[in-house]
Every structure is written in C-alpha cells, then in structure tokens.
Amino acid sequence: MNPATDIVCNLLERPFYRWKDEDKKKVLLQGRPTAVLSIFARKEIKKSGKSYNVNFKSAWFTNYKWLCSSQTLQKLYCWPCLLFSNKQSIWSKDGFVDILNITRALHKHTDSAEHLKCELILKTFEKNKNIIADGLKENARLYKLQFNENVRLNRVVLTMVIDAVLYLAKQELGFCGTDSVNQGNFKELLELLVLRSPLETRMEIQKPPKMEIMGCISDYMNEYIKKEVNEALFFSIQVDDTTDITQTSQCSLIIRFVNSEGLIVERFLGFHDISADRTSEALYTMLDRILNQFDYQNKLIGQSYDVSNIFCKSQWNSGIFPSGQQKRCHGLSSTYARRIPTVVEPGWCSNSKLVYTIVQEWDKLKEVFEFIITSEDSDQKSIQLARGFLNDMNDFDFTFLVVIFNDIFITTDILYDVLQKNSLDINLCVYQIKQTRGILSKKRNDDFFETIFNKASRMTELDITKRGYTGLSNKDVSTRYKALFYEIFDHILMEIDVRFQDCEKLKFVCLADTSKFEQYSSCFPSDVFENLEQFYGNIFTKYSRLKNELCLLYSDERYRNIPLQELLKKLNEYKDIFTEAYKLFCVILTIPSSASVEGGSSCLKRVKTYLKNTISQESLLYLATISIEKELLLELKKNHPFYEDIIDKFASLEDRKIDLVYKI
Known part of the structure; x- marks a missing residue:
C-alpha cells in the first residue's frame, strides 16, 4: 500500500490534533483500518524440538474493537491511542509485531488507564459527527400500503376499546352494570367515545372484547418488564403481605433494578395467592417459579420482606452476595451456598x-x-x-x-x-x-x-x-x-x-460516595477497595481495571457531589468503557436498603394505594398491573407504538371475530 493512502502512516507523521475539522470527520467516518497483515512468528516446542508458524488472525479485530493495522508498516496499533494519546508506547507510536505474546498484550492494554482515557475521548468526539438521514427515519415508517377501509375502521374502534379499558383500570372503577338500565361503566364510556368520534361509518359493538384487551395489555406490559430485567446486570426483590378485603392470604412481588438507561426502577410482578400453603417451602417454590425466568441464581443480589411476612422464614441462600447488612429473616432457599442481603420493613x-x-x-x-x-x-x-x-x-x-x-x-x-x-x-x-x-x-x-x-x-x-x-x-x-x-x-x-451485623461487609459502598470523589482523587481509598475484593470477588474479577476506571472518575470534576443515580445516568452512554465501575454502581443502587423499603419504595406505595381503593371482584392481576404501573404505561404509550402493538397482539388471537390485519 502507498504510505500516502495509509491512514496510520499519516497519523504517525502528523498527529490527529493538528488535522482540520473536515479531515477529522472523514477519518472518524472511515473508521479504523483493519487490513490483514502478512506477519507471522516461528514458535518452537522445547520438548520435541519441533516448531510451527503462528500466523496473523483477522479474528483479533472482531474481539478487540480498538485494534487497527497498517498494511504499509505491517504493524498493529490501538485506534483510540493512535488518535489521542500523548504518551510514547508500542500501541500508539512504535507499533506491535510480537504476535507470539499478543494475547497477553491485548488484555493488558485493554485495561490500562491511558487506553481507557483515550476510548472515552473518542466516544465523546464521535458524538459530534453529523448524523445523516435522521429526519428520514420517521418518513420511512409512513404507510407503505393503501389502507383497507374496513380494517382501518376496526382498528380505530379497537383503539377506543383500549382507551376505555385503560381509563377504568387506572381509576380502579367497575366495568359491568347491575341492570338493563345501567349497562356499566365500560359499555357507557365506549358508546360515548364512538358517538363523539369523527368516523364516517358508525360501528355498533354488541360484545366488546374488554377481557381479551385487558389480557393483551397486561401481557404486553409484563413482556416489557421481563425484557428490562433480563437486560439489567442485577436485581433485588421485595415481598410484601397484601392480604385483600376477603382475607385471602396473598403477597405482592416487586423487583428492583437499574434499567438500560441507567435509571433505578421498581416493577410490580403481581399478586400471588399463598392461602393454600403459607410454609417457607411454598414461598420458595412460588418465588423460584417466577424469578427463574430472570436467571436469579446469578443476578439476584438482595431481598427484603415486610415484617408481617413471618411465614417467609426459610433457608434460601442463593444469589451472589454474602449475608445482608439488615438481615432478619431469609425469604428463599435453594442449593446455592451463597447468601444475599435481606431487609425487613421496620416501620x-x-x-x-x-x-x-x-x-x-x-x-x-x-x-x-x-x-x-x-x-x-x-x-x-x-x-x-x-x-x-x-x-x-x-x-x-x-x-x-x-x-x-x-x-x-x-x-x-x-x-x-x-x-x-x-x-x-x-x-x-x-x-x-x-x-x-x-x-x-x-x-x-x-x-x-x-x-x-x-x-x-x-x-x-x-x-x-x-x-x-x-x-x-x-x-x-x-x-x-x-x-x-x-x-x-x-x-x-x-x-x-x-x-446490622454485616454492615462491615458493605464498606465498599463508600466507593460511590460522590461527595468524597475529590478526596479520593488524591488519596485512593485502598482499605475500602480491599473490602470489595475480600467479600465480592465472585462479581468483580478485573480489579486493576476497576481501580483505573474509578481513578478516572474521581479525577473528573463533572462527577463530583451529584446523586449516585444521576452519576449512573451520565455513565450510561460510556458503560462500554467504564464496564467495571458501571457494574459496581449498579450493584450499590440495586441492593435493597431501609430507604427502599420504609417509605422509599414508590412501587410499594402504589400497591398499598391500589389495595385501599380496590373493592370490587374485578381486582384481577391484569387490572392490578395496569393500575399500579401507571407510569410505565404512560412511558410505553409515549415512546412505543403502544396501540398498534396491542391491536396486533389481539389480532393474533385465534378467536377474534373482526378483521384487523391489512391486506397487501
């Protein structure tokens, strides 16, 4: 290759910071060069005296997104360090050719402080690139086919059915009427919506599919919650006694985690009848069945219980944390030897x-x-x-x-x-x-x-x-x-x-105290860091990288004296760089504490409010999900094709009696 067209040679000759803005954008748009090199090395086997060639592997570019090559120089470089590092190193100046030791060298450079800094700079720099065709994305989603008029009207009316269901469920109002005069809130509200709608053709619905629609909405929300939890690194649970007005023994289950946007959220996983068997084994069986879909053996890091749930005393010692800082009873039992924090609502x-x-x-x-x-x-x-x-x-x-x-x-x-x-x-x-x-x-x-x-x-x-x-x-x-x-x-x-017998095991939480970041930047809290390594080695294995990431955060004034949740939100777009630190902060926010149980659990408050207001026989699980998760419902309606998804889900039911699928 001609050195004049080799981007690595050009960068070595003239540093990236001296380039013009337009040329910088072209380089970033073009991306790192990944030409396959012809270099190889001869490896000898001492015992047999034989030798063999170790050839260049293109898979290295796939496994290490920062790795680049110069076909002219026949050497390997680090793309972020080549662009932004001021230090003289093999990966940014001299080039790497020792492929016999390349695996160890790649791992070492990946976790180095200088590399992390350069990756962060590159990530920030790429945010300023011009994004082409942003305005065209929405237009590309416009209707591609001519509407089928009958289907269009059916879908519009079904949207009204959904609105009627959502309104009554959120307000916890009854659906059915008591006599021929009072047709019920649902039927009256739906007829009013249809009457006031600008439809060219009025559609009379003899038997509105309210139960099926409620089931579709509840399933849709539960699927979204499941997706959120599966994307989370860790989660904790909160079990609360929610015996209803009929004195049926039941418990509510709330799950707490950091979502993909870096926000701590709590989601309602339903009411569960435990009146038939209130033993610890029955509780474990119920929780195991529900949480098994979320890989709780590796992701569950905490559990909390209301004091009235004395029946929950059991021997569940699963999860990935040692015994908790506020443990008073164990809510789960299994063959796993590790223990998780347990909190009891003190009140x-x-x-x-x-x-x-x-x-x-x-x-x-x-x-x-x-x-x-x-x-x-x-x-x-x-x-x-x-x-x-x-x-x-x-x-x-x-x-x-x-x-x-x-x-x-x-x-x-x-x-x-x-x-x-x-x-x-x-x-x-x-x-x-x-x-x-x-x-x-x-x-x-x-x-x-x-x-x-x-x-x-x-x-x-x-x-x-x-x-x-x-x-x-x-x-x-x-x-x-x-x-x-x-x-x-x-x-x-x-x-x-x-x-509070295990508080000493939670000293590592101090690592996330943003009010002390300035102090930590000059004097790293080694004793607290050792506490993390001593008790939580099964979660964190790359301690050298974690320390480098924390030092980088401590030295940055933008991350000081702010709430931990806000810090995590800021780090969300850089979580592929601050991998270990992001994991640490997720753990700390996810652990159930007295703050999350006593008055601080927004989801538990919504559950209690729902139980106080619900007095009809229609307090079914899907109605409870819609009512308690009002905020999630608003989020789904605002940021997702909510109505279209619900109608498509309803259209997939075998017993639907109206046409809802457009014909091409």
Whole structure:
C-alpha cells in the first residue's frame, strides 16, 4: 500500500490534533483500518524440538474493537491511542509485531488507564459527527400500503376499546352494570367515545372484547418488564403481605433494578395467592417459579420482606452476595451456598411520630375522646372507637409501654435519619449504630426504670385489683414491670446486633460516595477497595481495571457531589468503557436498603394505594398491573407504538371475530 493512502502512516507523521475539522470527520467516518497483515512468528516446542508458524488472525479485530493495522508498516496499533494519546508506547507510536505474546498484550492494554482515557475521548468526539438521514427515519415508517377501509375502521374502534379499558383500570372503577338500565361503566364510556368520534361509518359493538384487551395489555406490559430485567446486570426483590378485603392470604412481588438507561426502577410482578400453603417451602417454590425466568441464581443480589411476612422464614441462600447488612429473616432457599442481603420493613419512623404525639398530647387526647363519648352529635361508631381509645389510655400497661417506646424511638429516630440521608457513608452509619446501641445499653438500669415507671404512674394510675395483683406488695408489682422493662431493652439490643451485623461487609459502598470523589482523587481509598475484593470477588474479577476506571472518575470534576443515580445516568452512554465501575454502581443502587423499603419504595406505595381503593371482584392481576404501573404505561404509550402493538397482539388471537390485519 502507498504510505500516502495509509491512514496510520499519516497519523504517525502528523498527529490527529493538528488535522482540520473536515479531515477529522472523514477519518472518524472511515473508521479504523483493519487490513490483514502478512506477519507471522516461528514458535518452537522445547520438548520435541519441533516448531510451527503462528500466523496473523483477522479474528483479533472482531474481539478487540480498538485494534487497527497498517498494511504499509505491517504493524498493529490501538485506534483510540493512535488518535489521542500523548504518551510514547508500542500501541500508539512504535507499533506491535510480537504476535507470539499478543494475547497477553491485548488484555493488558485493554485495561490500562491511558487506553481507557483515550476510548472515552473518542466516544465523546464521535458524538459530534453529523448524523445523516435522521429526519428520514420517521418518513420511512409512513404507510407503505393503501389502507383497507374496513380494517382501518376496526382498528380505530379497537383503539377506543383500549382507551376505555385503560381509563377504568387506572381509576380502579367497575366495568359491568347491575341492570338493563345501567349497562356499566365500560359499555357507557365506549358508546360515548364512538358517538363523539369523527368516523364516517358508525360501528355498533354488541360484545366488546374488554377481557381479551385487558389480557393483551397486561401481557404486553409484563413482556416489557421481563425484557428490562433480563437486560439489567442485577436485581433485588421485595415481598410484601397484601392480604385483600376477603382475607385471602396473598403477597405482592416487586423487583428492583437499574434499567438500560441507567435509571433505578421498581416493577410490580403481581399478586400471588399463598392461602393454600403459607410454609417457607411454598414461598420458595412460588418465588423460584417466577424469578427463574430472570436467571436469579446469578443476578439476584438482595431481598427484603415486610415484617408481617413471618411465614417467609426459610433457608434460601442463593444469589451472589454474602449475608445482608439488615438481615432478619431469609425469604428463599435453594442449593446455592451463597447468601444475599435481606431487609425487613421496620416501620419505626411513622410509628415513632404517632407514639410521640400520644405522649405529648396525652391529657388533650383524653379530653377529645371524652367529648366524643358525651356529645349528642357523635354517631355510634365514633363513640365506640373513642371508648376503645380511652380504655387503652386508662390502662397502665398501655401507658407503660407507650412511655418506654417513646423514649426508645427518640434515640432510634436519630439513627433512622442518618441511615436514610447517609446511606453511602458506611463508616458514619456504623458509628451511629454503635452510638445508638451504647445509649440504649446505658438506659438499661434500675434508675432509668424508676424514671419510666414513675412517669407512667403520673399519667395513669396503676389499679392493682384490676390487674389481678391482689395480695402483692407495690414492690412485687414494680418488680414484674421491671422484668418487662429489661426484656424490651434486651430484645431491642439483640435486634440491633442482628439487623446490622454485616454492615462491615458493605464498606465498599463508600466507593460511590460522590461527595468524597475529590478526596479520593488524591488519596485512593485502598482499605475500602480491599473490602470489595475480600467479600465480592465472585462479581468483580478485573480489579486493576476497576481501580483505573474509578481513578478516572474521581479525577473528573463533572462527577463530583451529584446523586449516585444521576452519576449512573451520565455513565450510561460510556458503560462500554467504564464496564467495571458501571457494574459496581449498579450493584450499590440495586441492593435493597431501609430507604427502599420504609417509605422509599414508590412501587410499594402504589400497591398499598391500589389495595385501599380496590373493592370490587374485578381486582384481577391484569387490572392490578395496569393500575399500579401507571407510569410505565404512560412511558410505553409515549415512546412505543403502544396501540398498534396491542391491536396486533389481539389480532393474533385465534378467536377474534373482526378483521384487523391489512391486506397487501
């Protein structure tokens, strides 16, 4: 080849940064040269004394997208480093020819810091290329065939059927009527839509296929969710007790993951009846069946449960993480020896506020309840409730417990606040956990019991005869309450030890604390990095590359002091460069935490809201999916050919009675 037409020779002679913008664009559009070279090497076998030729392999270009060649020089180069590197190296200046050792050299260069930097620059540079024919893509999707009028009208009317189904499902309204006059919300709404539509020919639908359409919509959304989860690197699950108004035992399943756009999302995987068998084995069987389609043996990194799901105590030790930082019960069991984090919904924050209000407004609350009971304007239900509340407040046991837990909650609320707001600063979290435990431990003494007992006695008088303590002295009665006092504190201290026993294993989370990136750029957190290597070696194997990627991120001011989710979103377009760092941040965001369970789980809130509002027999799974996943539904309607896909899915059903497929 003529050196004048060899792009590698031209770049070696005149660096890329000295080229004109138009010439740069031409080079980038042309891409890396991948001419097959005629170089080879002779390899000798020492034992036999024989030798053979090692020839050049074109497959190297396929396996390493950065590799390029010069046919004139008969050498190999790194395309990004050749364009942007200022350092003298074999891959950017001298050229590589030692094909006997090429495999090791290719791996080493792929993970080098200089190569990663040049790849990042090239990726950014390519974003500025002129993209041809962007405006033509939408036009290419215009109608290619002449519409069949009957099919067109059918599809328009079916679109109205879909709209009616979506509206009623999202609003959780009933579909069917009760008599000949009231045809039902669905039929009335559909007739109104057809009546107001600008159709040239009115179409009377005797039996609208609402059930089939609901099934198609639900299947469509579930298929999209399955695609999202399968594209994710990892996921965690959240199981919650959602027994309905018929007292049928069921649980809801929520899956949490980072999607392909770098956003943390939670998706609803349905309600599942467990009334027939509430054992741990039955729960495992149910979860195994649902999650098996998502390769949970390799991708499940966390599980969380509502405390009411005591039935979920089992021995599932699968997944790719060691035991969790807030483990209280195991939700799954299998033959896999590895363990995953488990979180139990504590619910302490909202309860603490309620208890604090009761203690602070004790006398005023009693006055309110007494007023309700004596007021002539009060209805019978209000009077019964007021009497119940007042009886509790006049019970010394209730008062004693309220006073104890109010004091405990004042301390634990501080811990809760720290864990919520500083979840990435594990060292601070561990310190606050120890501080909280120390404070509670110091209160476990006779003097503090006397303080609690006397305060409760001032609020509610202890009636010995009513409590069945006749014949006992005041000292004996006090001793019984003291035993209860110590039992409560012992249990709280034990729960703290169990719940947070594995926090030390999560020190690696600090690597994603963007507020410390500037500090890490000058002093890399080696101890935290070693923690990751020690406990999570089955996920991360390229530690040298991971360290280089993190150093590159720490040194970039654009990634400092921003939420981790925003950082992950920014890295999404560069995830083929920051492969290991992107994986690390996905893991940290996916792990279920108290923040994602207690009040932070947006999907769980939607499930609870749905259960509160749903009172009809039509609370089927597909209706629940449409109602709970409203945001996903809007996204699908906005960014996907939603109506066309649903109609095509309905058209594929064997028992459809109208023509919906255009004839060519």
